[in-house]
Amino acid sequence: MTAREHNGTEGLRRRAQWPARMAILLGFWLLAAATALSLAQPLQAQAAERLAGVPGSVTLAQSGTAEGTDLPPPELPAAGAAPSGPEVARLKEAFQQMNVQNPVVARVNGQEIRWAEVVATADDLPAQYREQIESVFPALLDRLVDLRLLADAARAEGLDNDPAVAKRVAAFEDRVLSSSLLERHLTERVTTAALRERYDVLVAARRGDREIRTRHILLDSEAAAAAVIARLDQGEVFISLASELSAGPSAARGGDLGYFLPSRMAPAFADAAVALEPGEYTRVPVETEFGWHVILLVDRRADNTPSFLDMQDQLREEATKTAVDRLLLSLRHQAALEMFPEDAGAGRLEGAQ
Template sequence: MMGIRSLTFRLKVQGFVAVAMMAAMLPPLAHAQDDEVVARVNGQEITAADLAIAEEMYGPQLGQMPEDARRSVLVNALIELRIVADAAREANVTEQDAFKRQLAFFEAQTLRSVFIEQRVADAVTDEAIRAAYDGQVGSFPTVAERKLRHILVGTEDEATDIINALEAGQSFADLAQERSIDAVSKAKGGDLGFVAEGEIMPEVEEAAAELEPGQFTRSPVATAFGFHVVMLEEARNRPPPAFETVEPQIRQALASAEEQRLLAGLRAAAQVEKLVPDVTPPQADDGHDH
């Protein structure tokens, strides 16, 4: 279990010091009377509202910690924060230039974050996401696909015997379960699901193209794996992805684009004088040759 000292160190590394500096400069926040008080430090209340902010900032670092332990660790961190902040005030840290410089930096950082978050949220609405989806669905390429079953055996004679059994009325799925050597599809009655062009062995694909739904190949189909008997169950154009499955990706893409648009507009309107050379950072080594 993560101890308070370990957590405090990690949170400081991740930005906890910024909150501590803010707390050192500002008096304790006033909260609504109905806020649950979770701790008191020198008579000052730490409330559920403070805990909610801590959870938002530090929660991801706590992983799958049980809820009661999570709450306890965060409250301990807030207690230590308040204790150190009080000590910093008494030591007049708020009057030091180093404090003021760092506080100004973190204030600008927070303003940037809140400003962009609010503007992006205003632009990336549910309606905008739906409109983007509707516009993209029409541009999806049409992909023809077939729902196939197959039975794979080791010899041509075995495949011919299976074709004769099918012509006599035996079930394709039953024969696949009994005789196919494809362990993956065998348990599903030979079902290969929907496959598009290029997603299956060319010999099988070519044979399936000659079939109508419900038909099976009347001669064995030879591949490097053996001999197949192939059945076409259904042919269709692949449907576009459902809105629910791509909504998070569309939201993220729109948010990223809006943030870049916003930043570009602000920078274009600002008077900027960069006094150091522009240098392109080296590309990170991802283990691939480029």
């Protein structure tokens, strides 16, 4: 058996050993990668069936010493096996060394595939597989080899000169460039320090602000609200009156609005509620855009502002959106931009007639 036949047979043997979930997952990954990194779906449809007839050679640097370093590749555990603690530590240490050396791990028709290229393809996998890169590396390498073979077959068929394919390649190039620009832009602006600064501003705005819990009775006129206050003065129960008379959705809860920061309520409502002591109700009706209120202060407590760690993901999401919006707005202002949405709509209508 030649080295080339051995490498091909060895690749098929490894694939047969992958767990079903891994095989399915990497199958989907290959389809996505083939679309994005080579010449897209036409490549598979038109070139795959002719792959066997395309002259080429594949050399996997998995048996023996890797090119450019005296360090042999790590011995990966068989699929489905659970490595022991010492074995996991040894694999991780070996992978760290390989990351530094970045050796050649395969050659496809004379073109080198290096360690870092294979590891980079794991970025598209779910987190649980990225964390097990030591185990999935052989599968990723096989898939990258397949991708290179398909791409070479496509070029041999002349697909790289096909105008339709060229358009798709150009579109993918635009996506890569735009993603790279956004990544650089966000890396510079959405930093932990910037998120911490934003968090401190939010905390400062809420500092000293105490949450209050209230009940209220919402009525449609000042006279009706005054009549309710008179009944409360006579000793009737606030909860009962709220359930009976309030026009608000909280009537089913006896008028209970729960805990909230006063700054989140209508100013007139908040001012009246803050002026009360727990157990007191407003002696005059309070008007807001919703109607007339009779308010009971139930409790007052310190604001439970989340910690920075609890809010970090939310802050990062908001900062990312803000940064992207500002960048796009700036680019639109600088660009010579013409858009004709009306013409596009008219064209669709004419085509439909």
